Amino acid sequence: MTHAAATLAAVAAVAAIAGFAAGCGAQPAAGPALAAAPARDEAPAWRVRPPGGTLAIDPGIELGAGLGAGARPAADALLDARGCASCHAAIVDEWARSRHALAWTNSIFQTEYSARPQAWCVNCHAPLTTQQADLAGPRAAQGVDCAACHVRAGKLVAKARRAGSPHETIGDPSFGSPAYCADCHQFTFPVLSEGGAVKRMTALPMQTTVASFRAGPYARERDGCMACHGSRHGHAFAGAHDAAMLESAVEVAWCRVPRGDTGGAGGVGLLGAPRDASAAEDQTLRVTVRNAAAGHTVPTGDIHRHMGLRLWRASAPEAMFEAFIGRRFEPADDGGSRTTWDSTLAPGQARSFDVPLAQLRGELGEPLQLELVYVYIGNEFPSPRNAPAEPTASSVVRRSAGADELPVCSR
Numbered sequence: 001m002t003h004a005a006a007t008l009a010a011v012a013a014v015a016a017i018a019g020f021a022a023g024c025g026a027q028p029a030a031g032p033a034l035a036a037a038p039a040r041d042e043a044p045a046w047r048v049r050p051p052g053g054t055l056a057i058d059p060g061i062e063l064g065a066g067l068g069a070g071a072r073p074a075a076d077a078l079l080d081a082r083g084c085a086s087c088h089a090a091i092v093d094e095w096a097r098s099r100h101a102l103a104w105t106n107s108i109f110q111t112e113y114s115a116r117p118q119a120w121c122v123n124c125h126a127p128l129t130t131q132q133a134d135l136a137g138p139r140a141a142q143g144v145d146c147a148a149c150h151v152r153a154g155k156l157v158a159k160a161r162r163a164g165s166p167h168e169t170i171g172d173p174s175f176g177s178p179a180y181c182a183d184c185h186q187f188t189f190p191v192l193s194e195g196g197a198v199k200r201m202t203a204l205p206m207q208t209t210v211a212s213f214r215a216g217p218y219a220r221e222r223d224g225c226m227a228c229h230g231s232r233h234g235h236a237f238a239g240a241h242d243a244a245m246l247e248s249a250v251e252v253a254w255c256r257v258p259r260g261d262t263g264g265a266g267g268v269g270l271l272g273a274p275r276d277a278s279a280a281e282d283q284t285l286r287v288t289v290r291n292a293a294a295g296h297t298v299p300t301g302d303i304h305r306h307m308g309l310r311l312w313r314a315s316a317p318e319a320m321f322e323a324f325i326g327r328r329f330e331p332a333d334d335g336g337s338r339t340t341w342d343s344t345l346a347p348g349q350a351r352s353f354d355v356p357l358a359q360l361r362g363e364l365g366e367p368l369q370l371e372l373v374y375v376y377i378g379n380e381f382p383s384p385r386n387a388p389a390e391p392t393a394s395s396v397v398r399r400s401a402g403a404d405e406l407p408v409c410s411r
């Protein structure tokens, strides 16, 4: 394990550079003194389609008559995750509970997809040509399965072939690099045909997880995305559907702003009515939300993902303060969409909200309630007709405290 891990690590460092250069379209330096440069002029072994999920992924294997049956049972078997379990049980088990395995069947996706079933969506959520041959079948149900990531040109692809491997594996050091994840996690808006096929991709970003990673402080991380999304058996890929991951990602702090530090609407109620303010009520509260542990913006990924920061008193819900942390779009000239509002938090970034206590109304001395909610869909409260069968939101932070229990903010 240790020797192999060290070797893979060295290869990964090269891969990160090569992947990045390829992403920028940079030419490899061709000076005579340079031996074999790390930059590559051939597409990596896992790359079989243009960016943006414009086509399905061709694994290079034709389907037999059924799972494991047919003309070429051995090659065919590479397309079924269940077959891998006899030797890779722990990996299959971990993957089976990941969002990758659920990418086609999960109810959040299916609710949105069945409202507008566009062919393009399937190219990432059940990406293989062999899955798309039967979208109601058992292969499509495996979503982003082993073969979607590991099988190209009829062979397994991995960083390197391991000693003792029975597979005819193609080793590619850029396997698993950010450039590799970008195949599905970085793309612009498409212009679609009536059937939902891609006519062309536009210029402005739709999902931009990999670009925000590359622009941030984790870009030089040796293991790229896997530095945080690696797991015991490498295949859990925990993200926003994992409570522990979410809780680690954002830090929320609240404090009382020292007097004189704000322009201060203290003492004025929401409707402008002067209040009978006690000393404690005549203050401003500062809530700070920080992206403490994600290697990209929070939220990232799907355009509907957002967070709501809420502050209120139980006796005056009508005066609740709420901030939206997410993105909004408007149509752009090229047929795509332009981001018109982006309050997502870049890695390490903090945003503070100053809220005069008096604005929250409620009873004097009554505890303050704070909640940060992560929402998976556009409308947190869908009508029963459009509601997915799984939760549409997850509470990240919930707190309650009296105003005078809060620390005074440091300047």
Ligand code: HEC
Residues within 6 Å of the ligand: 077, 078, 079, 080, 081, 083, 084, 085, 086, 087, 088, 146, 147, 150, 156, 157, 158, 160, 161, 162, 163, 164, 165, 166, 167, 168, 169
């Ligand atoms: C008969 C047992 C067996 C089956 C079935 C099997 N593998 Fe493997 N596989 C191995 C062994 C042994 C290794 C090498 C050492 C290790 O990883 O434990 C390996 C290694 C790998 C590797 C790392 C690259 C390499 O070649 O060393 C990948 C990726 C992989 N397997 C994927 C799969 C997938 C996907 C399936 C199902 C389609 C599968 N395997 C089915 C036994 C098997």
Ligand code: HEC
Residues within 6 Å of the ligand: 052, 053, 099, 106, 108, 109, 110, 112, 113, 118, 120, 121, 122, 123, 124, 125, 183, 184, 185, 187, 207, 239, 240, 300, 301, 302, 305, 376
């Ligand atoms: C180029 C690849 C790609 C295409 C094409 C694509 N998606 Fe996705 N989709 C993703 C990725 C990657 C994620 C995970 C990011 C995240 O978790 O926010 C995702 C997440 C989602 C989610 C959130 C699921 C959840 O578990 O919370 C929904 C819903 C969704 N996609 C719907 C669609 C629909 C509908 C289409 C077609 C209009 C589509 N996607 C097309 C890559 C794609």
Ligand code: HEC
Residues within 6 Å of the ligand: 008, 081, 084, 088, 091, 092, 095, 096, 100, 144, 145, 146, 147, 148, 149, 150, 158, 159, 175, 176, 177, 226, 230, 234, 235
């Ligand atoms: C989202 C893409 C993705 C999917 C889906 C996926 N893998 Fe992997 N797999 C990876 C990456 C990335 C690595 C390399 C991890 C690392 O060492 O950084 C890997 C490594 C492996 C390895 C080598 C493990 C090692 O310790 O070197 C095996 C074996 C493997 N995968 C089997 C599977 C099987 C079996 C499935 C399906 C149940 C599967 N993978 C699904 C991306 C994927």
Ligand code: HEC
Residues within 6 Å of the ligand: 178, 181, 182, 185, 209, 210, 213, 218, 221, 224, 225, 226, 227, 228, 229, 238, 239, 240, 241, 245, 246, 248, 249, 293, 294, 295, 296, 297, 298, 299, 300, 301, 302, 305
């Ligand atoms: C420094 C750690 C770190 C690195 C590096 C990192 N992530 Fe994440 N990622 C997180 C955390 C923590 C979360 C949970 C918070 C969230 O959902 O925004 C997350 C969430 C996600 C999600 C789901 C979030 C959403 O809002 O839809 C996706 C998809 C994702 N990461 C993909 C990637 C990809 C692709 C890379 C590499 C380009 C990467 N991550 C690199 C820590 C990291």
Ligand code: HEC
Residues within 6 Å of the ligand: 099, 100, 102, 103, 104, 106, 109, 124, 125, 127, 144, 148, 149, 176, 177, 180, 181, 182, 183, 184, 185, 225, 226, 229, 237, 238, 239, 240, 241, 242
């Ligand atoms: C073949 C396309 C594909 C590839 C390649 C791929 N992903 Fe994904 N990934 C998806 C899709 C689709 C989803 C969303 C599934 C859903 O929830 O509907 C997803 C979900 C995720 C999530 C969970 C998001 C959440 O909200 O919990 C993480 C984390 C993630 N991917 C990380 C990675 C990393 C890191 C890599 C590269 C090693 C990678 N993925 C490669 C398609 C892909």
